Amino acid sequence: MKISLYNTLGREKQDFIPLTGNEVRMYSCGPTVYNYAHIGNFRTYIFMDNLRRMLKYNGYTLNHVMNITDVGHLESDADEGEDKMVKAAKRENKDPYAIADFYTKAFFEDIHSLNIEVPETIAKATGHIAEMQSMVEEILANGYAYETSRGIYFDISKLDQYPVLSNRKIDEQIAGARVDVDPEKRNPYDFAIWIKAEPNHIMKWESPWGLSYPGWHLECSAMSRKYLGDQFDIHTGGIDHIPTHHENEIAQSKGATGEIPAKFWMHSEFLQIDGGKMSKSLGNTYTLAQLKEKGIEPLAFKLFCYAANYRTKLNFTFEGALAAQKSLNRLREGYLKQKQGNAKVEKEELEAYQAKFLEAINDDLNIPQAMGIVWEIIRKTEKSQEYAKLLEQFDTVLGLDLVHSQEYLAKVTDDIDDEIRELVQKRDQARAEKNWALSDEIREELQAKGYLVKDTKDGTKIERA
Numbered sequence: 405m406k407i408s409l410y411n412t413l414g415r416e417k418q419d420f421i422p423l424t425g426n427e428v429r430m431y432s433c434g435p436t437v438y439n440y441a442h443i444g445n446f447r448t449y450i451f452m453d454n455l456r457r458m459l460k461y462n463g464y465t466l467n468h469v470m471n472i473t474d475v476g477h478l479e480s481d482a483d484e485g486e487d488k489m490v491k492a493a494k495r496e497n498k499d500p501y502a503i504a505d506f507y508t509k510a511f512f513e514d515i516h517s518l519n520i521e522v523p524e525t526i527a528k529a530t531g532h533i534a535e536m537q538s539m540v541e542e543i544l545a546n547g548y549a550y551e552t553s554r555g556i557y558f559d560i561s562k563l564d565q566y567p568v569l570s571n572r573k574i575d576e577q578i579a580g581a582r583v584d585v586d587p588e589k590r591n592p593y594d595f596a597i598w599i600k601a602e603p604n605h606i607m608k609w610e611s612p613w614g615l616s617y618p619g620w621h622l623e624c625s626a627m628s629r630k631y632l633g634d635q636f637d638i639h640t641g642g643i644d645h646i647p648t649h650h651e652n653e654i655a656q657s658k659g660a661t662g663e664i665p666a667k668f669w670m671h672s673e674f675l676q677i678d679g680g681k682m683s684k685s686l687g688n689t690y691t692l693a694q695l696k697e698k699g700i701e702p703l704a705f706k707l708f709c710y711a712a713n714y715r716t717k718l719n720f721t722f723e724g725a726l727a728a729q730k731s732l733n734r735l736r737e738g739y740l741k742q743k744q745g746n747a748k749v750e751k752e753e754l755e756a757y758q759a760k761f762l763e764a765i766n767d768d769l770n771i772p773q774a775m776g777i778v779w780e781i782i783r784k785t786e787k788s789q790e791y792a793k794l795l796e797q798f799d800t801v802l803g804l805d806l807v808h809s810q811e812y813l814a815k816v817t818d819d820i821d822d823e824i825r826e827l828v829q830k831r832d833q834a835r836a837e838k839n840w841a842l843s844d845e846i847r848e849e850l851q852a853k854g855y856l857v858k859d860t861k862d863g864t865k866i867e868r869a
Contacts, residue, residue: 407766410715412569412669417768422637428459429467429636431628433645436473437507438492441514442689443705444675444682448642450706451672451714453520457801458765468523469631474504474530475607477620490606500607514692517702519803525631529623533609536618536626539660540598548659552588556598558655561591567651569669595652597622621652628665639666643673672714679719698722703804704729710771733867736809738782739795745787754794761798816867824855832864
């Protein structure tokens with residue numbers, strides 16, 4: 405079945421066919437490891453995960469690269485401000501390499517908790533300084549860059565088109581728009597690909613232009629080229645990357661190779677908070693750890709993201725996330741019931757569900773529609789192990805880890821403190837003695853403390869409201 409993906413480069417859905425055989429070569433913009441990643445970041449990585457899982461589900465092999473930015477990302481996407489790594493080092497009074505190591509580990513712990521597959525290659529910017537320096541030399545030799553007292557700038561006037569992704573007018577372009585940043589620039593929209601270090605700058609390397617460090621945009625161009633070649637299949641990132649970072653990646657690559665590096669450019673939309681923008685200044689850049697404090701598992705946040713297509717804005721509220729947590733537990737319970745069933749299912753019915761699911765995920769990752777199929781199977785009155793196997797098959801794309809449902813549900817109970825357990829035991833005793841008034845009274849007390857009680861054939865189950 406054909407795969408149709410929305411390509412930002414053409415601003416339309418296009419049929420996807422790999423450039424080379426059965427292998428999909430893909431590059432994803434990874435984190436700048438100066439702080440904990442927030443849930444808005446993770447919506448993009450969940451999209452990335454769904455994309456690679458869908459491609460594998462269709463029988464493709466993956467050569468997928470993700471970068472770790474541990475140098476070069478200035479506070480502004482334009483040519484101004486401190487390097488974020490250096491700023492974090494001053495904030496925490498630590499070496500920037502120690503900062504990068506700590507937050508890189510934290511990032512991958514969060515990725516693991518979301519059951520997101522790790523790309524085949526993880527490339528750190530600081531491990532590819534030579535490749536970046538070599539690319540700068542190529543761009544200079546090809547006449548697409550020039551040197552100032554501050555660094556090496558890319559000359560956008562040499563391009564046949566700029567920008568190409570954002571469809572913005574040039575005078576609206578963000579990168580380097582402030583002329584007063586460097587009066588030596590030939591064009592206010594030229595951007596730095598190599599920055600000469602101030603004497604007190606911590607992270608810097610020897611180069612033909614003195615002690616310097618790379619610009620943020622350069623690392624992705626150099627590392628994607630090293631591992632995937634001059635041209636590859638898919639480049640992913642958040643929608644915020646379009647107007648600056650990805651435009652400049654394309655410019656640099658054209659300056660070095662004459663080619664736009666990726667055939668497909670795919671972007672996930674913003675995650676809003678309570679109907680508004682997410683930002684550090686507003687204090688609403690929540691982390692997965694903060695969600696856990698509210699009783700919301702990382703996988704519940706993943707399920708929450710499945711309420712909308714990746715190209716649609718999604719509004720996060722704690723109320724909505726708690727509802728996703730309840731839905732996730734119902735999904736697990738439903739899967740386990742199917743696993744215990746013995747009903748026979750017609751082969752044609754299973755094949756019809758498989759075809760519908762494949763059609764949904766191949767239509768630009770229509771995960772909400774795919775989840776509708778999952779819930780339809782969960783709600784089947786006749787329970788069957790064949791339905792359970794079908795759900796497991798679909799979960800290779802959804803990544804909700806259904807095969808471990810029993811362990812997750814048991815942990816919900818394990819996390820309950822002693823006071824709540826004692827109340828549950830008292831209620832169980834009241835029910836055993838048919839003291840329904842006391843049983844109801846304790847149920848109301850538990851609800852007031854934020855817990856819901858379910859009486860099932862397997863005993864009492866309790867979960868956070």
